Amino acid sequence: MTPPDTSGLEAALRAEVDGEVRFDAGSRGAYATDGSNYRQVPIGVVVPRTVEAGARAVSVCARFDAPVLSRGGGTSLAGQSTNTAVVIDWSKYCTGVLSVDPERRTCVVEPGIVLDELNRHLARHRLQFGPKPSTHSHCALGGMIGNNSCGASAQAYGKTVDNIRRLEILTYDGQRAWVGPTPPDERARIVAGGGRLAENVWINCAFSTVFAPFEEITAEEFERVTAVTYLGFVNGTRSALKRMLPRDRGTIVQVGSALGERSIPLQSAYCGAKHAINGFTSSVRTELLHRGSNVRVTVAQMPAVNTPQFQWVRSRLSKHPMPVPPIYQPEVAARGVLYAADHPGRKQYYVGASTVATIWANRFVPALLDRYLARTGFDSQQTDSVPPAGLDNLFEPVDRTPADDQGAHGAFDDGSHARSWQETLVRHPAATALGAGAAALGVARGLRRLTSRNP
Template sequence: MSKRNTTSESEVVVITGASAGVGRATARAFAEQGAQIGLLARGEAGLEGARQDVEEAGGEALTVQTDVSDPEQVEGAADAVEDVFGPIDVWVNCAMTSVFSPAAEMESDEYRRVTEVTYLGYVYGTQAALDRMRPRDEGTIVQVGSALAYRGIPLQSAYCGSKHAIQGFTESVRTELLHDESSIQLSMVEMPALNTPQFEWVRSRLPKKAQPVPPIYQPEVAADAIVWTAHHDRDELWVGSSTVKAILGNRIIPRHLDRMLAESGESSQMVEEPADSNREDNLWDPVDDDTDYGAHGNFDDRARNRSYQLWLTTHRRQLLSAVFVLFSLAITAVLRLRGQEESLEV
């Protein structure tokens, strides 16, 4: 561990699930802004790779091997980060695990484990962050959510249940912060399907290899949304047109979506390639102790590097200003034309 840099005004950020996928991409995005980042995850190789990414991008990193399902480990990690870098400014909850399986074939301990990591890990992270932010009455917590926090799909009942729970938990805590007139920001970013390594290592009973439901976006799109949310007063941000369609569709035509997902929801989550029944999964133990999986999964050739919907959402003020300027110019042109016509008549 390095000593705290007391002369730096760099932002102090904690990211759970930082060893791979969205967490890994988010660490690099914050590092590009010069942040000091506490990287929390279980896998040793993934954490080391994330540390190198952060330092290459211009940030500082502290790795803390942490199982977020254990609140004592989360608290210990938060203490370690503040001992080295100082007060935490931004806490990003991103750790997850899942099981691809029909609900009828799920084991009770699998539901418990997914809930402990994917839901309770967010609860423990939020509590650790709030314990340190409340005395200062400042700080930001970003929950990495999903369109599946609103719309459940087949074969992912444990994960969808956890994401729904995060949504309810976050809304509840936000109302309490508002009641207390707190300056702490609590936001949730709802993600689309992303090209991350999770499809290589989550437990699966599918007959074929799993895939994100298209359209698929690169994890850097998610990372940009998270960093933007951390620096803007926004309760919730939807990422990707597919997320917008899923959330709004579930509000308007939920029964139609039920029938549609019953017909195509399973096949859309698999590729035409047999699953490897002997591969390891990370439900109980990390699979990246020896191998660094990085941020990307196996779908680079199909994943989108940008979301036009996200750009439009995060540039509303600029767009409104541009529209106002164009409208003003149009009005000015019309008035001038009328003035010229009146001069000719005189």
């Protein structure tokens, strides 16, 4: 990458940004380290006096093609707060608590506020931000979000990701947007405004299910699962295309499942709906190709994922329902969906090695897989504990209020994988090809040596 025009960049930042602009050697040296052993001298440092000034600084850096790095307390232990970039330090001025809603148990803060300062402010409302890393006296909330900080209290209160309701994000090209649960009136306003926020990516992920043998699922329950899981995707796609087709751009990601290609026992309604989604999506894709549309549709086929669904699905099993191992954490699924959204040219993506194995085994030895699942599929979907008691979410949400929000993780953290080597290979195809080529070359050289030694 061509180095930016440093003198021009500094002059523009001083002229346009309300804040401290530091390009001297001493300031750059002070920001070259964080809590780790790494050292990267930045291009310069900007300390904005307001969030708006910080956004302006990013816009100026983008104009000069200069990389940027947000920084709070600099407590990161793996070098995340150091880089050859323009460091934007939020921790001096952007430290406000903008609002607190004790009834909803939420607050809105600026990214530079230190965790202990926030909790001192919340204490008057008998509230606290739960995650408490060892650097709580000087780590900023923005950095905690970037690191997904936890600490000793995470078992009781969850990690940072479990305590974030909404985020205002700032992209490199200056786009600001709130992401998270969006009220209908705000969503309508965004759609009416058009632009990137309204049309870029639409993700369909609705589902419900009933764990039970088919004959124990009522017609009403089967219809409800189909309406939510299958028609949820159909009507979501309809709504997305209504906005994307007139502009001739956009991406729809269908969050599918390996069970959409290989059904298992005890989930007949869910498997049927997931199969229907695949057929529906293929039909829509061919229609878009026929009309020469630039709207793209892709599917991210998921493995078993550790989500709260297994605590609140309707179940008639004698034991607590569980996903079929191997189980992956929600972050693996999220990375797969994000990659599919950024690379929608492929028809579908498989997330997790188990998804690949399941789908290909079903294509080559389906009858053998039938007998295997008949023997193991009942026990592999149940734990040894008693089933959960209380409400299920088949006809009404269980987490109606923010206080009821269960977060992204389910009850199977201990047995779930936080990484997938298969997904990593998919996301880095060039490195994968290079590694495969090197391995092939190594094998070829080894065979050549063997041949030369055995004339």
